[in-house]
Amino acid sequence: MRKQLQKFIQNESHIIAQPSSEPGFVNFKIESLHCTVGLNRQHMQSLHLKITPMQDSKDLWSGEELQILEKFFDTRVAAPPFRPNSLLSFCSILNVPINVLKHFIRIMRLDLMPALCQQQQLKWTVQFCLRTPPSTPIIPVGTAGVLLSRTKILFFLQITRIGNMHYNAAGAPNAAGANSEP
Known part of the structure; x- marks a missing residue:
């Protein structure tokens, strides 16, 4: 997986490879962040991403935003089953302008x-799809x-309704457990 990451970094236009002083680690930078990817030191079975802001852009990033990027990488990109296309999608996410990256982090x-x-009393939950789902006939x-x-930018989200809403024959929503007949 680490070697695939190195290939993706070489192919992306805005991601710049950096020399690494430690063996087994991949360093790269994007517009305002420095990233280090290496084996997770807890169990040595998956990759871990560590992100630090560059000196001139520390005020652009909150600690929470960087933690979300790191956690997303650890749980959705570098977690088994390993998929190279998930890694490619994550590299593409890092390759966008800062304002778009902040929206992706949200x-x-x-x-x-x-x-x-x-x-927040939202009606929907969202899941970021790093690989194209089977319902997309275009890809x-x-x-x-x-x-x-x-x-x-084309990206896929899975949006799921929260709660048990049922619909009657006319398509109007009924509360869960309510009689669906008119």
Whole structure:
């Protein structure tokens, strides 16, 4: 997985590889962040991402935003089953401008902490799809779920309704357990 990350870093335009002083670690930087990827020291079975802001952009990033990126990498990208296309999607996410990356981090926060949706009384939960789901006929299933072009970004979300809402024959919502007949 580490070697695949090195290949992806070489192919991305805004991700710059940095020399590493420690063996087994991959260092790279993006517009305002320095990232280090290495084996998780707790169990040595998956990769761990450590992000630090650059000196000139420390005021752009909160500690919570960086922790969310790290946790998302640890739980959704580098967790088994390992999928190279999930890693490619994450590299694509890092390859976007800062303002777009901050929006992606907000989506990741809702994905990693679904209880926030209920606390904020949202009607939907969101899950970031790093690989394309089977319901997309435009792209083969399992390919990278974040695609960038010059002016457009295509990404996939799975949005799920919170609670047990049932619909009657006319399509109107009924409360859970209510009689669905007119």
